[in-house]
Amino acid sequence: EKVIVNDQIMNRSDASVDIEDRGYQFGDGVYEVIRVYGGQLFTGDEHLNRLYSSAEKINIAVPFQKGKLQSMLNKLIKENDIIDGSVYMQVTRGASPRNHVFPGEDVKPVLTAYTKVVARPEASLESGVEAIVADDIRWLRCDIKSLNLLPNLLAKQAAKEQGCYEAILHRSGTVTEGSASNAYIVSNGKVKTHPATNLILNGITRQVVMELCNDNNIPFSEEAFQLDELLEAEEIFVTSTTSEVMPIIRIDGKVVGDGKPGPLTRKLQSLFFEKIG
């Protein structure tokens, strides 16, 4: 198995990072998860653009041009024979003696990437899954895909301990997004999701879903909604790179709609499937 460390593709067993890497000590870095379908990066360009944009927002200069990174990732996928899977990549501010203050120019960012075989979650996509609601205790720059995921992990773990797949987060009653996904409701026949502000990550899957709604005359609005609207929604779904368009059929133990994935969720699932197929 091969991995990328900076500009090298090497055996995973030969890869190492410094114990004072700032990603390791401070979570001082950004990441992306990109889906691979049929041996090809899906929306690779959009993910790479977001990586560069997240990095720029915290003043990290990604150590290569996008084209070079893209070709290295493609090479990695080939060498590891990934047909259906994902690429994880992160860029940290680099390794230097621990100090909250950023290191000098001589300290270079550290980029790592590896691949994984991942099957589509077909059974869950078909049946739908359950979610809890949880307080959104994150910081105010959720638009940055930062390595600091502790609040997300706590929410996801709470969901798991209640036999659920995802935690849908809210700030004082306003629904923001899932712990690792964007969240949507269908209310009066219209799909709603939180606008792309500093309070959510503007998911690439979210952008695909918006475009699908647009192109297929599905009523859609980027409009924040409250917890009570969530609990009364006709349909609920979440989206992410790995979850695709995932129906939520129970929220905090309460049945959503008739307890089956709803018609607009199904429609978006099939449009999404066409897009990746």
Ligand code: PDD
């Ligand atoms: N998570 N919101 C949050 C907080 C996320 O962590 C993610 C993705 C999304 C959806 O973004 P996208 O559609 O671009 O995957 C929204 C990834 C998959 C993860 O951390 O594993």
